[in-house]
Amino acid sequence: MSDALLIVGARIEGGDSADILVQDGTITEVGTGLSAAGARTIDADGLIALPGLVDLHTHLREPGYEASETILTGTRAAAAGGFTAVFAMPNTSPVADTAGVVEQELALGEAAGYATVQPIGAVTVGQKGERLAELGAMAASRANVRVFSDDGFCVFDPLIMRRALEYVKSFGGVIAQHAQDPRLTEGAQMNEGAVSADLGLAGWPAVAEESIIARDVLLAEHVGSRLHVCHLSTAGSVDIIRWAKKRGINVTAEVTPHHLLLTEDLIRGYDPRFKVNPPLRREEDVQAVREGLADGTIDIVATDHAPHPDEAKSCEWAAAANGMVGLESALRVVHTAMVETGLLEWTDVARVLSKTPARIGGLAGHGTDLAAGQPAEITLYDPSAGGVFTTDDLRGRSVNSPYLQRELPGSVRWTIHRGRPTLADGELVEMTS
Secondary structure: OOOOEEEEEEEEOOOOEEEEEEEOOEEEEEEOOOOOOOOEEEEOOOOEEEEOEEEEEEOOOOOOOOOOOOHHHHHHHHHHOOEEEEEEOOOOOOOOOOHHHHHHHHHHHHHHOOOEEEEOEOOEHHHOOOOEOOHHHHHHOOOOOOEEOOOOOOOOOHHHHHHHHHHHHOOOOEEEEOOOOOOOOOOOOEEOOHHHHHHOOOEEOHHHHHHHHHHHHHHHHHHOOOEEEOOOOOHHHHHHHHHHHHOOOOEEEEEOHHHHHOOHHHHHHOOHHHOOOOOOOOHHHHHHHHHHHHOOOOOEEOOOEOOOOHHHHOOOHHHOOOOEOOOOOHHHHHHHHHHOOOOOOHHHHHHHHHHHHHHHHOOOOOOOOOOOOOEOOEEEEEEEEEEEEOHHHOOOOOOOOOOOOEEEEEEEEEEEEOOEEEEEOOEEOOOOO
8 A cells, every 4th residue: 555645634626624645546435534554654734635627728838949948847837836737738749740740749648647738739830720630640649649739829810710610520629719710819018908008018909809719609600619719818809609599509608717817918028928819918818718618608727838948028018929828827826716705615726727628628538527436536625825927936947927916815835736746745756667
């Protein structure tokens, strides 16, 4: 029983306290007063036990952009943030548009050992939007791809989008759309509105997002297929998704932590850490996406973790790359924006950060209840802790976080993946095969 873990006194999804016994990668018992000879004991008094977090939208950059992140460093960041599984977006070099590339990513994730890495396949060859990629081959590969996206680029051609929806329907896949009309956002630098006018920066109109979502939910209804909307960010987008769901359209949507908390006013300082796609929006949009997440219109929170090397962010605003790292801070930001405001309970946090993303992505063995017989994918979180977020909290290769020097509540204390700690008492564990 040397590999057994006994978690003592954790609050299961923020509710009653219980002990959790883990053996051979499986939860074998949940109750009170448990004991197990030879088991490693974790004192979880005051800690909330959540199913291991699952991120449906992560950029790991490997292969091709290892200066920003690798699968090893990205999954270390994931473990530090309480994530036991991440879905890797395909904007790599080469693009993950073939069975060979997605299987390579899968193997690198298995070798790293910090989290399950589930590749997302590109919708079109090279993410160029011209012809469909090898969707069936990626689905049939060892990587078992079920989510397809050209994230970073909108699948703008409506005929190609329709064909993609039709194709993945045959094997239960889903198209995850980056909703951004490329013509309406040419040269855009931030959200279009009063602040962009004050700063003299080209604006990114809300309708550029909303028009694509409106088109795509109608296409999904016509085809009878599944659509997932990436990083929804405007009040109008929430309204469209709410309408589509009332109509019975099979659509899901995600919001990022930064769109739940940060607004366009931060751009007045021209700090490139706040440059992101889609851009930070108005306070009214932040309130709308919070309400949409609370009432179930928005299904999940996904980080859109987007690491960049220093030179891509330590430059003038116009030249800076879009994107923010977010794996290490996601749970703490959701705590701030949704739990402290009374909009979500911890059971809801388990739903939007673990159970539903695993379901949308078709990822077995994750997002399950903390119950006997279930895989031991567990996050232990201290809601009473907290402090200033610094570069010491970042465990990946890049430091382009928008939360640096910001006070955030809570602390991820333990992350347990396949029955083994990857984060132990706040410190990363060196993984061995």
